Amino acid sequence: xxxxxxxxxxxxxxxxxxxxxxxxxxxxxxxxxxxxxxxxxxxxxxxxxxxxxxxxxxxxxxxxxxxxxxxxxxxxxxxxxxxxxxxxxxxxxxxxxxxxxxxxxxxxxxxxxxxxxxxxxxxxxxxxxxxxxxxxxxxxxxxxxxxxxxxxxxxxxxxxxxxxxxxxxxxxxxxxxxxxxxxxxxxxxxxxxxxxxxxxxxxxxxxxxxxxxxxxxxxxxxxxxxxxxxxxxxxxxxxxxxxxxxxxxxxxxxxxxxxxxxxxxxxxxxxxxxxxxxxxxxxxxxxxxxxxxxxxxxxx
Amino acid sequence: xxxxxxxxxxxxxxxxxxxxxxxxxxxxxxxxxxxxxxxxxxxxxxxxxxxxxxxxxxxxxxxxxxxxxxxxxxxxxxxxxxxxxxxxxxxxxxxxxxxxxxxxxxxxxxxxxxxxxxxxxxxxxxxxxxxxxx
Amino acid sequence: xxxxxxxxxxxxxxxxxxxxxxxxxxxxxxxxxxxxxxxxxxxxxxxxxxxxxxxxxxxxxxxxxxxxxxxxxxxxxxxxxxxxxxxxxxxxxxxxxxxxxxxxxxxxxxxxxxxxxxxxxxxxxxxxxxxxxxxxxxxxxxxxxxxxxxxxxxxxxxxxxxxxxxxxxxxxxxxxxxxxxxxxxxxxxxxxxxxxxxxxxxxxxxxxxxxxxxxxxxxxxxxxxxxxxxxxx
Numbered sequence: 001x002x003x004x005x006x007x008x009x010x011x012x013x014x015x016x017x018x019x020x021x022x023x024x025x026x027x028x029x030x031x032x033x034x035x036x037x038x039x040x041x042x043x044x045x046x047x048x049x050x051x052x053x054x055x056x057x058x059x060x061x062x063x064x065x066x067x068x069x070x071x072x073x074x075x076x077x078x079x080x081x082x083x084x085x086x087x088x089x090x091x092x093x094x095x096x097x098x099x100x101x102x103x104x105x106x107x108x109x110x111x112x113x114x115x116x117x118x119x120x121x122x123x124x125x126x127x128x129x130x131x132x133x134x135x136x137x138x139x140x141x142x143x144x145x146x147x148x149x150x151x152x153x154x155x156x157x158x159x160x161x162x163x164x165x166x167x168x169x170x171x172x173x174x175x176x177x178x179x180x181x182x183x184x185x186x187x188x189x190x191x192x193x194x195x196x197x198x199x200x201x202x203x204x205x206x207x208x209x210x211x212x213x214x215x216x217x218x219x220x221x222x223x224x225x226x227x228x229x230x231x232x233x234x235x236x237x238x239x240x241x242x243x244x245x246x247x248x249x250x251x252x253x254x255x256x257x258x259x260x261x262x263x264x265x266x267x268x269x270x271x272x273x274x275x276x277x278x279x280x281x282x283x284x285x286x287x288x289x290x291x292x293x294x295x296x297x298x299x300x
Numbered sequence: 301x302x303x304x305x306x307x308x309x310x311x312x313x314x315x316x317x318x319x320x321x322x323x324x325x326x327x328x329x330x331x332x333x334x335x336x337x338x339x340x341x342x343x344x345x346x347x348x349x350x351x352x353x354x355x356x357x358x359x360x361x362x363x364x365x366x367x368x369x370x371x372x373x374x375x376x377x378x379x380x381x382x383x384x385x386x387x388x389x390x391x392x393x394x395x396x397x398x399x400x401x402x403x404x405x406x407x408x409x410x411x412x413x414x415x416x417x418x419x420x421x422x423x424x425x426x427x428x429x430x431x432x433x434x
Numbered sequence: 435x436x437x438x439x440x441x442x443x444x445x446x447x448x449x450x451x452x453x454x455x456x457x458x459x460x461x462x463x464x465x466x467x468x469x470x471x472x473x474x475x476x477x478x479x480x481x482x483x484x485x486x487x488x489x490x491x492x493x494x495x496x497x498x499x500x501x502x503x504x505x506x507x508x509x510x511x512x513x514x515x516x517x518x519x520x521x522x523x524x525x526x527x528x529x530x531x532x533x534x535x536x537x538x539x540x541x542x543x544x545x546x547x548x549x550x551x552x553x554x555x556x557x558x559x560x561x562x563x564x565x566x567x568x569x570x571x572x573x574x575x576x577x578x579x580x581x582x583x584x585x586x587x588x589x590x591x592x593x594x595x596x597x598x599x600x601x602x603x604x605x606x607x608x609x610x611x612x613x614x615x616x617x618x619x620x621x622x623x624x625x626x627x628x629x630x631x632x633x634x635x636x637x638x639x640x641x642x643x644x645x646x647x648x649x650x651x652x653x654x655x656x657x658x659x660x661x662x663x664x665x666x667x
Contacts, residue, residue: 008423009421009422009423009426009573009574010421010422010423012574012575012576013421013422013537013574013575014421015421015423038567039570040549040551040566040567040570041422041426041549041551041570041573041574043426043430043550043551044423044426044427044430045374045426045427045430045431047393047430048322048374048387048389048390048392048393048394049321049322049390049393049394049397050320050321050322050323050390051320051321052397054550054552054598055430055550057550057551057552057553058550058551061551061553078423080423080427105552106553108553108557153373153374153375153376153377157375157376157377157379157380158376158379158380158387159380166380167380190377191340192340192373192375192377194340194341194373195373195374195375195427196373196424196427196428196431196432197341197371197373197428198420198424198428199407199412199416199420199424199425199428200406200407200412200428200432201371204341204344204371207343208340229421229423230421230423230424230427233420233421233423233424237419409544409545412544414541414542417536417540417541417544418533418535418536418537418541419536420540422537422540422547422573422574422575425540425544425547426547426548426573428547429544429545429547429548430548433548
């Protein structure tokens with residue numbers, strides 16, 4: 001299947017490996033993700049004020065881009081983009097007056113008709129492809145690699161936009177199992193990482209990172225996988241600041257679920273961009289016999 | 301803390317404004333405390349999330365000076381767990397907006413160190429500035 | 435006796451005061467006709483310097499329009515003001531020291547992350563640039579796109595005064611173009627010319643100029659032959 005793809009800002013910067021691994025592994029299971037030619041930042045957070053239309057412009061403008069391209073569905077990877085765009089879409093679908101005001105404001109664009117759906121790649125894998133089909137395409141053995149899924153906030157909350165149950169989600173667990181890795185049952189998988197407080201309260205984020213990463217680690221996890229570049233930054237890159245504050249803390253690698261998928265489907269360094277992660281997962285993957293030393297250079 | 305209770309305060313312009321911006325009925329809250337139990341930032345808050353909503357119900361405007369509303373991370377844990385269906389994340393946003401709409405920012409963008417700006421991803425800056433600057 | 439050619443007069447409102455001016459003048463000439471004298475807010479009078487930004491509305495039309503006063507004609511019923519200068523924070527940086535890692539735009543102009551994609555900047559641009567698109571490109575670290583889309587910017591600042599996120603777009607574009615020249619596409623011609631200069635290719639000509647007095651330099655400048663220079667190339 002062919003589907004337009006909305007990347008979001010960070011997938012073109014620090015989260016580049018999320019995008020490249022997603023596009024490659026989606027292709028391996030017959031999903032062709034085509035990046036929208038023109039798109040803007042979605043705003044990353046949904047405005048929660050009833051009288052604030054200004055902050056709905058950015059997500060709705062992106063839906064106009066999908067409509068212009070002649071599609072009624074768009075896929076995204078970043079949990080925050082997914083959440084913001086889905087909520088904005090729901091809002092205008094249920095409130096024609098607000099949609100009209102927004103359309104009038106964006107008079108240079110064609111009117112958004114409210115007919116575009118936004119889906120997360122995880123939903124496509126579960127509902128369109130099926131985890132069974134994916135498991136049949138697995139080439140690489142994970143040798144009992146223990147993986148803790150981390151949902152954070154935006155994939156499952158609030159209820160009306162969640163891709164799975166908001167307290168007991170299973171979608172990432174099922175994907176990890178299908179890919180042949182071992183799932184670690186971690187009660188902290190839906191706890192907030194501290195989100196945007198990373199800008200002005202690094203210590204608040206360090207407290208969260210310590211709690212979430214240590215919980216996964218204590219339950220035997222070798223790595224954490226997730227779907228949000230802000231969670232990746234807070235749970236991964238901020239491990240540096242966490243160690244500075246809590247000297248007893250020691251971390252584990254944090255990867256995107258698509259990197260695990262790319263590995264399982266036989267791809268390597270070119271699409272995974274492990275070099276962009278603060279905690280380099282390669283030593284662990286080599287130790288586990290998942291990749292060979294130097295292998296990631298030519299594997300594809 | 302001393303707070304004068306009066307019916308007049310519970311129907312003040314402040315209470316009405318918060319209900320209007322948030323779209324939530326504050327009186328639905330019966331103080332069960334589930335929001336505070338699940339809140340990720342609660343360890344640092346002067347007032348607990350359930351206390352914030354109580355203070356707004358009573359028309360206590362000094363809640364705006366409390367750091368609690370700025371420690372909320374909009375994670376929606378309170379929103380999905382509230383047995384009365386009150387979306388506290390929207391109330392927190394309304395309280396922040398009362399300050400932001402006076403052109404007062406919580407995040408001082410010009411004070412973020414440049415070496416931090418080199419590592420912070422766009423997603424962190426965009427979300428922070430949307431929640432904490434006007 | 436020949437008929438006197440009657441020039442049609444139009445009404446323009448300049449900063450709230452009505453004036454009758456002949457039809458067909460530029461806004462700048464119309465203002466001068468009405469008695470205004472430009473000390474600031476006029477430069478090249480050819481659409482390049484960006485000093486004469488004008489904001490106006492037309493009769494019965496809610497929209498704001500943005501033009502350069504030297505480049506667009508006065509219209510009957512228009513109500514206008516000049517915006518010769520826009521206060522904007524300009525980051526100080528040394529291009530030589532800018533690193534390729536991270537996003538150099540967000541480092542010096544973090545407020546770019548406040549963009550709400552409202553497109554008001556694009557609507558305000560007298561050069562018809564896609565200002566919002568280059569700001570969005572800068573946000574996602576697409577330096578090449580930001581540099582190319584902002585290339586024709588004349589730094590009038592009208593985008594910056596309209597922006598609800600208080601971004602100074604034109605300075606952001608300038609930084610993007612500088613970073614582009616440094617990392618993305620280095621200019622071969624520039625390097626070639628720098629090499630030649632460093633090797634002393636132009637020393638004798640420069641020495642000759644240095645020896646001349648002011649009058650001789652003036653004469654040389656007035657008599658310079660641009661045509662033959664172009665042909666030589």
